[in-house]
Each structure stands twice: as structure tokens, then as C-alpha cells.
Amino acid sequence: MHRTKILLIVSLGLMLFGWSVWASYPERPITLICPWAAGGGTDRISRMIAHLLSQELGVPVGVVNRTGGSGVVGHMAGARAKPDGYTITMVTLEIATMHWLGLTDLTYADFEPVAQLNADYAAISVSVGAPWKTYHALHEYIRQHPGKLVASGTGVGGIWDIARAGWLQAAGFDINAVRWVPSKGAAPALQELVAGGVDLVTCSLAETIPLIEAGQVRPLAFMGEERHPDYPCVPTLKELGIDWTSGTWRGIAAPKGTPPEVIKVLEEALAKIAQSEEFQNFMKQNGFGIQFRPADEFKSFMERQDRVLGELLKALGLAK
Amino acid sequence: MGDVLLQALTNFANPQVLIAIVATAFYGLIIGAIPGLTATLAAALLVPFAFFLPPLPAIAAYATASALAIFAGDIPAALVRVPGTPATAAYTDDSYLLSQKGKVGLVFGVDILSSAIGGIVGAFALIFIAPLLARVAQNFTTFEFFWFAVLGLSTSVMLSAASPVKAFISLLIGILLGTIGLDVTLGYPRFTFGNPNLLGGISFIPAMCGLFGVAEVLRNVVSMARGIEYVQKVTFTTKGMFREAIKVFREFKINTIRSNIIGIIIGALPGAGADIAAWVANGVAKRFSKHPEKYGTGYIEPIVDAGFANNSALAATWIPALVFGIPGDSITAILIGVLMMKGLRPGPLIFQQQAPLMYSIYITFILANLLMIPVGWMAVKISSQLLRIPKKILMPLILLMCMLGSFAINNNPFDIGIMLGMGLLGFILEANGFPVAPVVLGLVVGPMVEWNFMQSFIKTQGNLLPFVTRPISLGMALFTLLLWCYPLLSRLLRRSQKSGARGR
């Protein structure tokens, strides 16, 4: 009897405590950690989300850029924050690669996923002066001259390198049938492409749009699930019989141990935001693709990505 | 063009635009003028505000703030020897020593006018030859960028007043510091000692705050204890500062033209930016100078050259940014973000689809640079009052500002530690006759040498011939060689003429 009484009091106390934590969530400003620098793509999405979240939740949401360490520092700060829902993180796909690369022990499992918001798929692009006008011509050339062409788009082990490797593997080539030239991001790689320094670029289609419009770069194939809405004439690899999709993605996550009630509040708010006209216009203007996945789907997506990207990094000899 | 221009001009009837320009002029000036806070920081901190502004005010604000902040970085460089950008580091010693000789007015006169004129020249380059320059720049690949980086690095040794060996050692230390972090070929973490904060390398802002700012504070607190205040009360007059500056420009007519051209060309190259422009302009100037021995000892010529090159390059870095979306430095990288945020995708089409907006940007550039003259004049008047604050109060304040500036760029307290380490390094190096400016340049440009070399090597599978067989590449290589050997050549020439005066 005595024991049950204590149990009752304790559980009541816990309930009250728990209730007071989440019932009124959110009641003070929320911090959104962006692991990349001000002005970049992730930063812009973060700012838009912060703006819309604060409208939705009625509390200020501030973006904090925790940059440095190739994204490790910011993700780590986000994962180690107090799990009370007042510090959330814009996680990017690097969370699925950086532990394979031996940069940190941090994985997606250190986060409580809230929702995925964006996915930008890669494209295989060549300079307009290149002899290949279609993907088939390029494919044939690679088959006959393996190891002759070079591609670029980001650093070694970065997402566009992985996109290249996965494409070559799925197409039945050797993983180095097109060699990789590391670059400091997509912009310098595109400069190299136009100047004739490299043959292909496998960065996201969105990033190449200015040069496509300038008539300098031609996209040959798209690595999305479906064709890109702005470039419906570019076939997907899947249509071409190569089962491979690859791209970068971003989503919101909270530190591990954040109460599910809090996650629920954020998830619902983000679901509404993803539907909103303001968000959709913003994403279109910036050339970002919208890809909404609720918490449970986002979680299994991250698990899948972690496995697939890890296998490719192993095949590339980069995984530690 | 007339229609578009008129339409663009009517944009400026919108008070919001004018308010944005004036307000951010002061904002850029204040941030830039505080020792320890830098132009890059001013640009980064503007992003959240730009987010809530309509397109034109946002871009106008950004253009104005960055132009003014870069100019304002010259102020703490001259007054307390804390430069705001790696470009300013090219002439920090000269402007500091000159101002210590009581010539603050002259230094600031030259700073303001060369910045304003350089900026306007750069703006005209942006208006009239942007597409042309952009097309030329498109032929540049890693082979050419490699030589550019080497050229930039070598100027730091040429420009040093200290012994060339020591300047070279400083440069090598900077380059080695630049190798910290993930490597380009394999993503292998070098010299990080397992610390994730070092994976991305040492950011140049905390490094600069440390090497210049903290080292200066340390030097001052040490000398204070000996009862010596090294920095004298500078008699400051703004009277006639512009007149004197114009006199200087007359004297160095060729420099002004040459440095503007160098600034525009280097600025228009994607990835090079204003930093390399200022250093190369100075390196070239010293080679052709009548008094190369005075460089680094408080001489006005380097300030003229670098001032022009710095600011004309600033506008020119917008060319690859607007035409292709390829940033020239950290400031234009943020610019591209601001444009995209406003739904403007950089690219050649932006000039046709958004012609009035583009013209408005040009007008903003010219306005901002004109505004620089009166506002800059006010700023130097006010900030030279800094020197009235006793050193024992000023030094702790500079230390705090350096800490804040180092922290704010990545919001990472680790960077304050970097700043302290760099401060100790800078103090020890300077005390033993090693200049610190080459360390900064090595840190910023050293990685570019490695990147471009490694990319070239991987591209060609080890064939290094293109470094000297591609026409532009060969030209760059020869130019670098010429700049190196010029003193030797001229000495030989002079010896054959049996003249007594020796160069360096």
C-alpha cells in the first residue's frame, strides 16, 4: 500500500513535470542551428524555415550558424544541445557520410528526426562544346575509354563524388571509369567544366542552372526519381535503365531524447509550412526541390542513406 | 539603355532604398572601423537583415556595407595596426608607421580617395566590360590559378622590409598553418590532432585578429610596464588631407592607372578576389618603384597602389559572381546567397531579365563610393579620437573586440583559442624580426596553390607540362619569373652602366 502510494506520487509528479515541459511548448525562443555559413543554400533554407516556424509557433526562432569543421562542428553542437526542443538543427546529408569518413562518431542516430524538407538531385552535365549530345553517346564513350574522362563537383567523398560513383556502379562500369577531380564546391567545378579542365560535372541540376541558361553547359541525365520540373527534357537515369538516384537533402532534427510531444508539435508545424505557398515560392525561386518526409519516414530514409552512402564510400576506399 | 537607366533611377526615388544605402554605409563603416571586426563579418551579419528586405534595398545594402567596411578596415590598420582584410595587410605596416610619423591625414586622405576612385572605376568596369571580362576569365583553369596563387605568395616576400629569408620563413609558416584540416586529394585530416574544430582548417579572421590585433596588444602591455608608450599621441589634422592626397596621386600617376587595371583583372577572376589583387599590385609597384627600399617603413606609394587595386577589385569580383554565380571571395559568396534569397539567379540572363535592377546595382555602387568620401571623412575624424584613449584602457578594449570578432564569424569559442595562439605566434615572430603579414597571406593563398596543383595533377594523371605549355599559363609563369628576377636584371643593367646606386 505504502509502496503504491509512493509510486503514484512519483508518477503523478513525473507526469506533472513532463506536462509542464511540453504542454506549453514552445514558450520561449527557439534556436535553429545551421551547420553551414551565412548566405549558403542551407543557410537560406534555415532562415526561411525559422521565419515560417516563428509565425507558426508564435515564438521567435533564431538561426545560428555554427560553421567550421566541414559541418561536423555544427551537427555536433546540435546533437549535444539540451533535448528540450529549444535547440533544433538543420541536418544535411553529411550526417550520413562524415562518420564513414572517420571525421566524427556522430551519426543520424544521435538525432531525433523531425521532418525532411528538401532534396536536390544530381545531374550529369557536360560543356556545350563536348562531343556528347545525349547520355547514350557519353555512356558509349565511357564504355570504350574507361578511365579517360574526369568529373568534378565537390571534394573527395562529398555527395557529388558519391553520386558519380553510384551512377558508374549502377551502370556496370568500374567505379573509377570516370575519375574524380576534387574541387572546393560546385561553383569552381563548373568554372573548370566551362574552361575545359574537366569533362563532366555531377553536382545538382539546380546549381548548374545559371550556366545552362547561359548556353555553356548541357545536362545529359538527371539523378532524381522523376524529371526535374524546370527541365522536363532531361531524362532520369532510371528511365535510361540505370537504377540510381542521388542528391543532397536537408531536414530538421532535434537532439536525441527530445520528448515525442515536442517532436510532434514541430513536425506538425513543418508539415503545414511545407504546404504553404510562401515556402513553395521561396524554394522555387532559389532552385531548391521540396521533399517532405514526416519524422518516421525521415528516420528510415536517413538509415537507408547511411547504409547506401557507406557502401559507396567503402567501394571508393574512403571509409575508415 | 536610356529607358532602363531612367527606370533604374526611379528606383532610387524609393526612400527605402536610400535609407538602406545610408544606414548600411554607417553600419559597414562602424563594423569595419572597430579593430578586430572585419569586412567579412560585416557582410555575414547583414544576411539576416537582408532576408527581410525587398530585393533592391537588400542588394543595395549589401553592396554599400561591403564597400564601406573594406575601406573602413584601413582605419584600425593605420591607427592601431590591426588590418581588417588580408588585402589591407599588404600595406598595414606602411600606413601604421606613416600615421605614427604624424601623417595620419595623408594616409586617410589617400585611403579614402583611392578607395572611392578605385571603387568607381571598378563599377564602370562592371557596367561596360563585365561580359567581356567574364568570357576571358572562363578560359582560366587550375593551371592558371596555380600561377596566380604563386604570384600572390611571392609578392609577400618581395614586399617585406625585413630580411627576405625571414619573410620567406614567415610565409612558409603561414602556408603550413594553411595545410591544417581536411586535405584536398583524400579528405584526410592533417595536423588536426583529432579535434573536429580543426577539420575545416584555421579561419583567416581569428588568425588575423591574433597575428595583428592580439600581438599588438601584447607588445603594448609589455612596453607599458617599461614605462614607454610606443604609440605617441598623434597630432591629427584632417585639414588639407584630400589636397595632399591628390598631390600624391599626381606624383604616382602611373601607379594609379596600373593598379586599377590590375585590380579589375584579378578581381574578375573567379576565386582570386581583392586580396591577391592588392598584394600583386604592390609587388608590381615595388619592382618599378624609384624607392623600393622604403617599402614597409612608412611609405605612401604602397598605400596608393593597394588602395586602388583593393577597391577596383572589389567591384570586379561581382563580375564572375553576377555572370556565372562563381564567387571571388567570401564576401561575394555571401552576395550570391543574398541574390538567390531574393529570387535572382545569377547568370547572363540576369542582365536581360533584370536590366533595371542591374543598373540600380551599378548606381548603388557609384553612390556608395561617392558617399565614402564624406562619411569616411567623418569616420576618420571620430575614430582618430581612439588615440586619445589612454593605451592602458584602449588595449583591453581591443583585446575584447578581437575576441568578439573571432568568435562571431563561426560562432565557435574555439576560434578565440586560435586567436590567442596566433597572437602569441605573432608576438614572438615580430619580436625576432619575422614579419607577420606573409603569415596571413600564406594562410589564405597557400591552400589555393595546393588545391590548384593537386587538381591539375589528378586531372592530367601527373602530366605537369600544361603548367608551361598552355598559353595563359606560360605567360603567368614568365610574369612571375620576371617579377622575381627584376631586381637582378636591373642590377645587372645598372652595373653595366656603372651607376653607384644599388637596388635591394
Next chain:
Amino acid sequence: MVKGAVMPPPLPPDAMGDIIFGVIFVGLALGIYFHSQTFPKPLGQPGPGLFPQIVSLLLLGASTFLVVSGVAKRSFRKFSWRKLLREVFSPGARNFLGTVSMVLIYLFISPHIGFFLSAMLILFLLMLQLKVHPVVAFSVAVMVAAISRLLFQNFLKIPLPPGPFPGGW
């Protein structure tokens, strides 16, 4: 206060400093060179070690040159332990250490007591060390810490470490 001095007066030519630094840099260069050799070497690529190795060899050459030219100069200042000790315990060295430790103290305490208090504390202590009148030092410290906090946190939205007072001060 000595008038007319613009910069710290150049030390009399002392080749000893060059030799000492030359030796330190030789050691550094060797250390980096051998450490870089442990970096992975991928097939057909120079790998991450190449560049540090080249630079450290250049450093080795330059610092060896410094040592050799220093030895050749033979202009050594007389060395005395007493002078060194005096230097180490001089007020200048105390100020130096004071300044350095202020930064360390800030790094250590600011996560716990927040920006405002820690900035105020280090400013105050450093000014005391530099012999500013305590009242002046205190008021300047409070004012500057408050203004910086307002400007950076509230206006420029930089997330400074929060303190115990309401509003994160």
C-alpha cells in the same frame, strides 16, 4: 615616457636570436616532414603528404640558411642568467601573462556565467593589472561589456554565451 619612439626599438643585431629560431624551425620542419610521411599514399596520386613535405623542406632550407648566416655573423650579445631572470619576472612579463590568462579565463568561465559577467570581469582585471584606477576600470568594464552585449547579441544577433540574469544577461 620616452618621446619619439615609434615602434619598439629594433634590438641590437643579435645573431643568437636568429640561430635559436633557425634551430627551432629546423626542428619544426623535420617534425612536419616526417609526420607528413605517415599520411596515406593513394595509387597514382601524390597524396596529402606531398605539399606539407615540399613546404617543410623549403622551411628546412630557409631556417638552415638562417642558422648558418647567424653563426657567420658572430655578433652575439653577452648572455647573463641574471638578465634573463629579470626579464622573466619583469612587470612587462607579468602584463604579458596577465593578458594571455584573461583570454583563457574568459574561455573557461563564459560558458558558465555568460558573456556579460565574464567580459566585465576580464576587462576589469586586465585594466587593474595595467594600473588603471579601480573606479575608472570598473565603470569602463561595465559599460563596455554592456554595450558589446547589446550590440552583438540584441542588434547583430550573435549568440553570445548566456548568463544567469533575466534575458540571458
